[in-house]
Amino acid sequence: MVAYVIRRLLVNVLVFFGLSVGIFALVRAAPGDPVLVMIDPTQAQGAGPGFLAMKRHELGLDQPLPLQYFSWLRRAVTGDLGVSYVSHRGVADVLTERLGPTVLLMGTALAIGIILGALVGTIAAVRRNSAVDYTAAVLSMATVSVPSFFVGIAAIYVFSLNLRILPSAGMSTPGGGGGADILRHLVLPATILGLSVAGPMVRYVRGGLIGELNADYVRTAVAKGASPWRVVFRHALRNTLIPLITIVMIYIPQLLGGAVVIEQIFSWPGMGQLVVSSVAALDYPVVVGFALYIGVLVLLCNLLADVLYAVADPRVRLS
Amino acid sequence: MRRRLLARLAAVGTATALMAGVAACSDPTNGGTSGQGGGSDLSVYLYQKPKRFSPLDSFAGAEGQVMSLVFDNLVSVNAAYQYEPRLAQSWDISPDSKTYTFHLRKGLKWSDGKPLTSADVLFSYQLLANPAVSDGMAGRLADVVGVKDFTSGKAKTIAGFSAPDPDTFVVKLNSANRGLLSNIAGGTYAFIVPQHVLGNVPIDKIKDDPFWNKPTVGAGPYTFVQYRTDQYVEVVRNPNFRQPASINRIFLKTVTSDVATAQLGTGELTLAQVAATDAKTVQGMSGLTTVSQKGGNGFVRVAVNQTQQRFRDPRVRQAMLYALDRKQFVQKSLGGYGLVPNTSLMGKFVPSGIDDYAYNPAKAKALLAAAHWDSSKPVTLAWIPGTRDRDDFVTLAQSQLNAVGIKVVPKQVQAAELGQIQDKATFDLTLFGGGLYTVDGSSVAPILSCKAIPLKAGNISRFCDPKIDALLDQAVAEPDDAKRLGIYQQVARLDNQESSYLWAYSPDTIWAYNKKLTGFTGHGNFTLVFWNAYQWKLSG
Numbered sequence: 001m002v003a004y005v006i007r008r009l010l011v012n013v014l015v016f017f018g019l020s021v022g023i024f025a026l027v028r029a030a031p032g033d034p035v036l037v038m039i040d041p042t043q044a045q046g047a048g049p050g051f052l053a054m055k056r057h058e059l060g061l062d063q064p065l066p067l068q069y070f071s072w073l074r075r076a077v078t079g080d081l082g083v084s085y086v087s088h089r090g091v092a093d094v095l096t097e098r099l100g101p102t103v104l105l106m107g108t109a110l111a112i113g114i115i116l117g118a119l120v121g122t123i124a125a126v127r128r129n130s131a132v133d134y135t136a137a138v139l140s141m142a143t144v145s146v147p148s149f150f151v152g153i154a155a156i157y158v159f160s161l162n163l164r165i166l167p168s169a170g171m172s173t174p175g176g177g178g179g180a181d182i183l184r185h186l187v188l189p190a191t192i193l194g195l196s197v198a199g200p201m202v203r204y205v206r207g208g209l210i211g212e213l214n215a216d217y218v219r220t221a222v223a224k225g226a227s228p229w230r231v232v233f234r235h236a237l238r239n240t241l242i243p244l245i246t247i248v249m250i251y252i253p254q255l256l257g258g259a260v261v262i263e264q265i266f267s268w269p270g271m272g273q274l275v276v277s278s279v280a281a282l283d284y285p286v287v288v289g290f291a292l293y294i295g296v297l298v299l300l301c302n303l304l305a306d307v308l309y310a311v312a313d314p315r316v317r318l319s
Numbered sequence: 320m321r322r323r324l325l326a327r328l329a330a331v332g333t334a335t336a337l338m339a340g341v342a343a344c345s346d347p348t349n350g351g352t353s354g355q356g357g358g359s360d361l362s363v364y365l366y367q368k369p370k371r372f373s374p375l376d377s378f379a380g381a382e383g384q385v386m387s388l389v390f391d392n393l394v395s396v397n398a399a400y401q402y403e404p405r406l407a408q409s410w411d412i413s414p415d416s417k418t419y420t421f422h423l424r425k426g427l428k429w430s431d432g433k434p435l436t437s438a439d440v441l442f443s444y445q446l447l448a449n450p451a452v453s454d455g456m457a458g459r460l461a462d463v464v465g466v467k468d469f470t471s472g473k474a475k476t477i478a479g480f481s482a483p484d485p486d487t488f489v490v491k492l493n494s495a496n497r498g499l500l501s502n503i504a505g506g507t508y509a510f511i512v513p514q515h516v517l518g519n520v521p522i523d524k525i526k527d528d529p530f531w532n533k534p535t536v537g538a539g540p541y542t543f544v545q546y547r548t549d550q551y552v553e554v555v556r557n558p559n560f561r562q563p564a565s566i567n568r569i570f571l572k573t574v575t576s577d578v579a580t581a582q583l584g585t586g587e588l589t590l591a592q593v594a595a596t597d598a599k600t601v602q603g604m605s606g607l608t609t610v611s612q613k614g615g616n617g618f619v620r621v622a623v624n625q626t627q628q629r630f631r632d633p634r635v636r637q638a639m640l641y642a643l644d645r646k647q648f649v650q651k652s653l654g655g656y657g658l659v660p661n662t663s664l665m666g667k668f669v670p671s672g673i674d675d676y677a678y679n680p681a682k683a684k685a686l687l688a689a690a691h692w693d694s695s696k697p698v699t700l701a702w703i704p705g706t707r708d709r710d711d712f713v714t715l716a717q718s719q720l721n722a723v724g725i726k727v728v729p730k731q732v733q734a735a736e737l738g739q740i741q742d743k744a745t746f747d748l749t750l751f752g753g754g755l756y757t758v759d760g761s762s763v764a765p766i767l768s769c770k771a772i773p774l775k776a777g778n779i780s781r782f783c784d785p786k787i788d789a790l791l792d793q794a795v796a797e798p799d800d801a802k803r804l805g806i807y808q809q810v811a812r813l814d815n816q817e818s819s820y821l822w823a824y825s826p827d828t829i830w831a832y833n834k835k836l837t838g839f840t841g842h843g844n845f846t847l848v849f850w851n852a853y854q855w856k857l858s859g
Contacts, residue, residue, distance in 0.1 A: 032735025036742055051450055051458070052742075086370045088527045097548055153577065161581050168587065169578045174551045174570035175360060267574045269549035277368060282735040 001310065005303065012299045016292075020076070023291040024069050027284055034085050034282040035061070059085060072288070081292075082285035086278070091289040094274065101171055102270035104182075105190055105263075106255035112194025114248065117201020118237075124202060125209035126232060136202055143199030148192055152265040155188050169267040189266040193259050197251060204247055208240030215239075241312045249305035253297040359567035359857060361836070364579040364591035366845075368549050373531035374510035375446060377454040383846040385571060388554050389430075389537040390510035393421050393440065393488070394500060395850055398612065398842045400666060400757045402504055403850065406435070406511060406538065407488075416495035416796055421488045428559040429513050430535075430542040437482035442514035444480045444490070452526045456509055459502040464491040495796035497803060498761025505755060505847070511538060540564045540853035549573055564853040583607060583831055589857070590832040592845050595656040596707055601831040608834055611656055611827040615843020617754030618660045619709060621700070621716070621821035622779040626744045629693065636818035637676070638686035642723040643716060644678035649824050652711045656829055660822040662811040663767055666757035670808035673815040683723040694724035701730045702750035703737055709750060712823050716750075741779045749779065750823070755844050760807030764791050767810075767819055782819035 035055045056062050060071070072082060081091035124136040160168035167173065167185050212218060213236050221231050260272035267273075271290065278286040367381035374386060387395075393407040407421040427435035447453050448460035450470055460466065465478030479491040492499065503509035513536045520528050534543050541554035541564065552571040556564045574582065580597050582588040584604045593601050593609075602609050623630045623639070630636065640661075649657040661675055687694070698720075702713055717727045727748070732740065740746045756762050764770075765777030769788050772778050787810055794806040830841040830848075838855040842848055 030735070031739065032733060033739045033742070034735065036735065036738030054450065055454065083527065087532070088371060088373075089532060156578065156581060161585060164585060168581055168585065169574045170550050170572065172547070172550070174362060174547075174553060174572060175568060264575060265578070267550060267572075267578065269547070273368070273549050280734055 001307070005307065008303050008306070012303070015299060016296065019295045020073065020288075020292060021069070023288055023295070024072065025065075027287050027291070028065060028068075030279075030282065032282050034059070034284060072285075076292075081289040084278075084283055084286050086281050086283045086286070091285045094286060095271075095289055095293060098269065098271045098274050101268060102256055102272075105186065105193065105268055105270055106259070108186055108190040109193035109259075110197060110248070110251060110255055112190060113197025113201055113251075116194065116198040118205050118244075120198070121202040121205025122209060122232065122237065124206040125213065128210060133206075136206070140199040140202040143195045147261075148196060148259070149261045149265060151192050151195075152189070152262060155192060156265070159188060169265075171267075171269055185266075189259075189262050189268055193255070193262055197255075201244075201247070204244060205237075205240060208243055209236055212236035212239045238312075242309060245305055245308045245312060249301045249308075252301050253294055256297055257294050359565070360570065361566050361568070361590065361855070361857060362570045362572055362582075362588045363848075364582075364588050365552065365571040365573045366576070366579075366592060368573045369546065369552065371531045372534050372543070372546075373526075374443075374508075374512060375453045375455065375526060375531075380846040381573075384848060385543075385552050385554070386510055386534075387539065387847065387849045388541040388569065388852060389534055389539045389543045390512065391538040392503065392509050392511060394504045396504055396755075396758050396844070396847060397850055398840045398847075400615070400843070402500055402758075406440070410500075412497065412798070414798055416497050416798055417492045419490040419492075419499055421490075423486045423488065424561060425486065427538065427561065429515070430537050430539075430557040430559055431513075432559055433513070433515050435511070435513075435538055436485040437488045438485070439514045440488040440511050441480055441482040442518060443511045444488075444509070445477055446512070446525065447509055448477055448480070449522075452522065456503075459508070462493050462496060464493055496761070497797060498759050498764075498795050501759035501762050504758070505844070513537070540849075541569060544568075560853060562853050565856045566852075569852070583833075586833065589836055590830065590839065590848075592848070593829050593831050594707070595653040595826060595829060598654055598656060598829050598831075604831075606834055607831050609829060609831045610841040611829040612841050612843035613658055613827050614665050614757045614825060615755065615828050615847075616826055616845065617752060617756055618658075618663075618665070618825040619712065619750065619752035619823040620663075621748050621750050621823060622741070622746075623748055623818075623821060624744055624746055625781045625783075627747065629696070630747075632690040633817045634686045634690040635692060636821065638683040638690070638692070638723065639720060639725065639821050640676035640818055641679045641686065642683035642719050642725070643821070643823075644719060645676075645822075645824055646678065648712060648715055652708050652715075653824065653826055656827040658825040658827075660825050662815040662822070663763045663819060664756060664760060664807060664811040664814065665825070667804065668756075668760045668807040669811050673812055680719070680723050687724055692724065694726060697726045697728045698747045699728045699730045700748040700750060701732045701737060701740060701746050703734055704731045708824075708826065709752070713750060716748075744781060748821075751779075752823075752826075757843070760803065760810065761791070761795050763810070763814075764795075767791070767814065780820050782817070784813060784817060784819075787813050 035052055053062070060068060063071075075082060079092060081095075083089065084091055084094055087094060120136050120140070124133045127133055156168045159166040166188055171185050172181050209232075213232075218231055218236055221235050226235070257271055260276055262268065263270045263272040264276070275287065275290050278290065365381050365384065367379060369381045369385055372382055372386050372389065374390060376382070378386070391405050393405060394410065395403045395405045397403040406423055406427060408424045409422045411420045412418070421440070423437055423440070429435050444460070447456040448463055448466055450457040463477060463479035465474055465476075468474040469477045481489045483489065490499065516536050517525060517528065517530060533546070537543065537557070538560075540557055540560045542557045544553040544555050546552045550573065553568060555568050556566070572588065576594060576597070579588060579591045580593060580600060583591050583601060598609065601607060623636050625631055645659045649655065649659055659675070661673055662669055700713060700716060702709060704710055713729050717729055720727045737749065737751065741749060754762070754766070766779070767782060767787060768778060768791055769783035769785065772781055772783060790806050790810045790813070794803050794810070797803045797806060828841065828843050828845050830839070832839055835858050836855060837858065838851070840851060842850055
């Protein structure tokens with residue numbers, strides 16, 4: 001398996017290189033001029049026509065594109081992703097700063113989604129075609145089809161404005177803080193995001209589990225006198241894990257990329273907010289850095305999914 | 320079997336719900352120290368996420384609001400749009416309008432207790448006028464004596480700035496300019512920065528110095544504490560300010576406008592600027608006061624690209640103005656919170672008796688016919704979507720201009736693209752807004768003057784009338800204020816007749832605040848909201 005992982009990592013380096021060329025070219029193909037976004041034309045007035053050209057030169061934007069790419073790549077491989085045009089801070093610092101809030105929000109949402117999805121999916125499968133099953137089906141459809149911005153604003157209206165039991169936005173109370181305070185701020189965004197994960201998860205778990213519960217080995221286990229608890233959790237649920245691993249692994253990069261809408265509504269200082277503002281400001285270094293981060297995350301999660309397959313199902317042999 | 324399984328599942332579910340409940344109920348009061356608008360902490364809505372806090376940047380309003388709390392400048396503008404002495408107690412302008420002498424207040428101190436002298440002002444202005452490090456101010460100070468020699472490397476400093484004694488700072492200009500104050504006096508321009516903190520930073524490194532991310536030494540009424548990225552900025556009272564503030568801390572929170580409105584209701588925010596469309600909602604909330612000010616936000620306008628032959632005839636532009644029912648727009652879309660401008664100048668610079676371009680589609684059609692307008696050729700109208708009043712105006716322009724034979728095609732663009740098409744003049748019509756034109760008439764020169772065209776930046780319409788230019792030149796050199804006013808009113812008349820832009824509307828600035836806040840005087844220019852923050856008080 002170690003040889004397999006190493007080989008996959010080497011392939012990923014090549015994919016990463018291709019990805020970086022693609023991202024760099026795509027971002028630069030976007031219309032607009034970052035210098036004109038940075039500088040208010042009426043404020044530049046009077047400084048002479050060479051002023052904007054000088055600013056372009058400062059940022060290295062007057063260099064040919066391939067040259068810009070290689071100078072960026074040379075620095076990127078040493079971990080230097082350049083400096084943000086907007087905040088004048090290192091891109092790696094800017095991204096790292098967002099990682100904590102994003103991991104906290106997305107990790108909690110993923111945990112809520114998986115636990116709730118597995119729980120409700122299992123109940124729905126065990127009590128197939130009952131009222132519980134139908135309710136779960138309707139609710140899971142609702143979590144997928146009702147847009148999160150609507151749920152977010154409605155939740156703020158109910159829990160913050162009317163009931164006043166939860167804060168409406170932010171990650172902590174200004175001037176306050178502490179773990180409990182952050183937890184209170186986390187409840188609404190994480191639950192809403194978690195529900196959007198739980199919805200499809202319920203369908204996957206239910207479908208997978210029904211298939212497994214009808215399998216011969218389950219009938220054998222029941223015939224041998226295994227307890228219902230043991231049959232469902234030790235035998236059937238375990239075998240539905242493999243497709244679930246894929247789903248969770250697909251969700252991780254998606255979630256760590258930031259849930260743009262939820263972060264905007266709840267003013268959560270994560271990746272989603274950063275990338276939206278950076279794209280609007282044509283902050284090339286941050287956009288490219290972010291896209292690479294997501295690319296690397298997808299590659300790593302794919303690799304992790306393969307390895308976890310083997311762990312979850314000993315029949316899978318990685319070679 | 321099934322029942323036992325379900326019982327276990329229910330137990331796990333209950334435990335999870337309880338955990339969430341504990342988290343939710345750990346502080347039932349909600350809102351924390353600043354949440355209820357009481358005590359000595361104030362929470363204010365910050366409408367944009369600030370990037371960093373450098374007076375050298377070409378910054379937006381959100382950064383400007385924060386900087387006006389932590390830095391100070393020589394002179395500012397009060398809520399009546401008059402110059403307000405800040406670090407400078409007074410100033411003299413030489414009869415030839417080329418030399419400005421600023422007299423600093425006695426005993427000024429930085430927030431860390433170090434003395435603030437004219438050496439700091441000199442240091443700051445040398446930076447602000449240097450095009451290599453200053454994006455925001457260099458253009459405004461380009462006419463200072465010695466800037467050219469400095470930029471070309473002939474001189475090591477800018478000769479036009481001097482500090483003859485610790486309380487005096489002098490600016491010398493190449494040409495007469497009575498409008499210099501308006502260039503440096505906006506609360507968000509020309510902030511003075513501490514030489515004792517930044518003096519040793521090499522000039523090529525100063526732009527990227529980490530100080531601008533955390534400017535903890537300043538001369539404003541408050542001192543910077545922290546910026547929790549995309550959440551809030553925290554500032555604390557500066558005890559060394561010349562008149563220490565009463566409110567201890569101010570938190571400037573970056574939330575969406577919907578959430579800001581909700582938080583005004585819950586008391587999590589004490590003060591917020593609200594959109595005209597939300598004004599009614601806010602007025603319905605108890606415990607809040609709403610005030611509005613006119614004329615401070617410039618105006619939303621449509622630039623008409625006059626490099627194109629078809630738009631050069633003033634009758635075409637006049638026809639467009641007659642075709643638009645701007646008065647009804649202000650009533651309906653802004654709820655009456657706005658003005659209909661008919662020239663690029665504002666406030667006292669607008670003379671009476673100018674054409675009000677009242678809605679008259681028949682007249683518009685006649686003017687277009689007289690100008691031989693080709694109605695078969697479409698006209699694109701580029702704008703950045705997402706602001707409700709602007710989106711509404713584009714819809715109105717499309718239908719009402721179409722009705723008189725101007726085939727308008729709306730075109731949505733992003734901020735970056737708008738800058739580019741305006742710079743390269745590759746647009747037909749483009750809608751944008753802003754500016755502060757109420758303080759000094761000279762502030763319209765960058766958007767009206769023929770001289771502003773070569774840079775292809777400020778004069779986006781590419782409007783050019785040598786008569787207006789001559790008047791603008793005459794006005795900046797005129798030492799008599801009454802005469803200056805008269806000249807600018809002539810400019811306004813000419814501009815009104817020739818329709819340099821399609822002046823759409825000038826939205827009021829509306830502020831809503833908790834009644835516990837006293838001493839607040841809503842400024843028409845939202846970036847100057849904190850112009851008298853040191854006089855604010857919180858009760859209860």
